[in-house]
Amino acid sequence: MVEKIVVGRDRDDLKKYGELGTAFLGKHIVGKGEDAHLTNPVMMDVTRPHVMLVCGKRGSGKSYSAGIVSEEIAALPEEIRSNLSVIMFDTMGIYWSMKNPNEKDKEILKEWEIKPEGLPIQLFVPKGYASDYEEAGVVYDSTFNLVCSELAAEDWVLTFGFSFVDEYGTTIERVIKSLKKSKGGYSIQDIINSIENDKRSEQKVKDALINRFAAADSWGIFSEKGTKMEDLIKPGTISVLDISHYMQISTAWSVRSMLVGLLSRKIYHARSMARKAEELEMMTGESRQTMPMVWIMIDEAHQFLPSDGQTAATEPLLTLVKQGREPGISLLFITQRPNKLHEDALAQSDIILAHRLTAEADLTALRGIMQTYMLDDIQEYINALPRKKGTAIVLDDNSERIYPIQCRPRKSWHAGGSPTAMREVSVLG
Numbered sequence: 001m002v003e004k005i006v007v008g009r010d011r012d013d014l015k016k017y018g019e020l021g022t023a024f025l026g027k028h029i030v031g032k033g034e035d036a037h038l039t040n041p042v043m044m045d046v047t048r049p050h051v052m053l054v055c056g057k058r059g060s061g062k063s064y065s066a067g068i069v070s071e072e073i074a075a076l077p078e079e080i081r082s083n084l085s086v087i088m089f090d091t092m093g094i095y096w097s098m099k100n101p102n103e104k105d106k107e108i109l110k111e112w113e114i115k116p117e118g119l120p121i122q123l124f125v126p127k128g129y130a131s132d133y134e135e136a137g138v139v140y141d142s143t144f145n146l147v148c149s150e151l152a153a154e155d156w157v158l159t160f161g162f163s164f165v166d167e168y169g170t171t172i173e174r175v176i177k178s179l180k181k182s183k184g185g186y187s188i189q190d191i192i193n194s195i196e197n198d199k200r201s202e203q204k205v206k207d208a209l210i211n212r213f214a215a216a217d218s219w220g221i222f223s224e225k226g227t228k229m230e231d232l233i234k235p236g237t238i239s240v241l242d243i244s245h246y247m248q249i250s251t252a253w254s255v256r257s258m259l260v261g262l263l264s265r266k267i268y269h270a271r272s273m274a275r276k277a278e279e280l281e282m283m284t285g286e287s288r289q290t291m292p293m294v295w296i297m298i299d300e301a302h303q304f305l306p307s308d309g310q311t312a313a314t315e316p317l318l319t320l321v322k323q324g325r326e327p328g329i330s331l332l333f334i335t336q337r338p339n340k341l342h343e344d345a346l347a348q349s350d351i352i353l354a355h356r357l358t359a360e361a362d363l364t365a366l367r368g369i370m371q372t373y374m375l376d377d378i379q380e381y382i383n384a385l386p387r388k389k390g391t392a393i394v395l396d397d398n399s400e401r402i403y404p405i406q407c408r409p410r411k412s413w414h415a416g417g418s419p420t421a422m423r424e425v426s427v428l429g
C-alpha cells in the first residue's frame, strides 16, 4: 500500500490515530515539468483546531480547495463527523451548488477513482433576499437573521465607516447605550426614533444617521428573532451562509463584516459554553447535550481581517485566531493576497495551502509565517508546480515540511469557474 502523508498532526496523535480523522487533499507531486507525477496521498488533520490559510492567484483553485475540506469532513466516519461542523461564509455566492454531484468533471474523477456526489449542505440565505432565490430556482434550507439589539455601538460605527471620536460615532454610542439601558431588545426603528429625539446632536448629523439606519433596515438581515446557534452549528453538517448580496451598496463589505463579526462572536460564546459542558462530562461521566466543534471558512478573508484598518469583524475574528483553540474552533482563511491579511492570522496559521502566487510581497508574507523555510525554497517550489488547476504547495508547521500537491477533483459541483463565451462549442464547430 502507498504510504500516506499526514499534515497538521503531531507525532503523538499520529501514533495514536494514524490517518483516522484526516481529510484527503490531493496527491504529492514528485519530479518537475514533463517528469512530474502524482504519488502519495496527502491527508490533513481536521479533528484538532487549526488555523489554515488557503492562498493563490485569481482562478488558481482556492475556493475549490476549501470545498474539498468540507467534502472530506462530511465524509468522515459518523463518530468523528458528529463532533464536527462547518460554517462557510460564502462571499461569492458559489457554494450552494455543492448539493449537486460534480458531473462536470466526471472524466477527471474517474482517473482518481472518486464518484461524483452531491453534499447535503444547509444553505442559509438572508431573509430579505429569499424571494430572489425562489425566482432563480435555487433551493435554500433556511433564512438567517440578526437581532439588531445584539450589535454593539462599535459595530454600527465601524459598519457605517464613522470614527469613534466624530459626532456621528459619539451620537451612535450615546443612543445605543441609552437603548440598551432602557429596553432589553430594540429594533432599527427604535434606534431611528431615539436619534430623532436626541437633543445633543445637530440636525445634519441626525439626518445622516437616520439615512444610514433606514438603509440598514433594507439589508434584509434584521428581525426580532435571530438565527439560533444550534440551527447553524449542527453535528456533521456543512452550513453555507450566502453573504454575497449587498453588491448594489457601497458598504457591501462592511455589512458582510458586521455579519461575520456578530456570528463569530456568537459561535465563540456557544463553543466556550459547550467546552465547559464537555469538560464536566469528562469529570462526571454524565452525558450532556453539547455543540460540535466548528470549522469556520471565510472566502476573501482579507476583506474582513485586513492588515491595515479595522472592520466590524476584526476584533471577533482576532479573538478566534488567538483563542479559538481552547473552545475547538478552526479557521480556514481564503485570500488572493496573504500580504493583505492581518499579521496575527498569518502568524497563527499552522497549515498553508498555497496555490500559484507571483507577487513578491505575498511570497514574503508566506515566508514570514514559517521562518524555518527559506524564501527561495518557497518560490522555487511554487515555480516548479505544473501549470495546472489545483496544484499547490502545502506548508506544514508540524513537520516543518513543504509538499507540492495536486488537489483532488471535487465530488460536488463547484460553481466558481469562469464563464466562457463559448458555451456550446459544438454549435461553433
Ligand SMILES: Nc1ncnc2c1ncn2[C@@H]1O[C@H](COP(=O)(O)OP(=O)(O)OP(=O)(O)O)[C@@H](O)[C@H]1O
Pocket (backbone or CB within 6 Å): 056, 057, 058, 059, 060, 061, 062, 063, 064, 065, 336, 389, 390, 391, 406, 407, 408, 409, 410, 414, 415, 416, 417, 418
Ligand atoms: N483541484 C482541482 N482539480 C480540477 N480543477 C480545479 C481544481 N481546482 C480548481 N479547479 C478549476 O479551477 C477553477 C477555478 O477555481 P476556484 O474557483 O477555486 O478559483 P479561486 O482561486 O477561488 O479564484 P478567485 O480568486 O477568482 O476566487 C474551478 O472552477 C475549477 O474548474
Ligand SMILES: [Mg+2]
Pocket (backbone or CB within 6 Å): 062, 063, 064, 092, 299, 416
Ligand atoms: Mg474563489
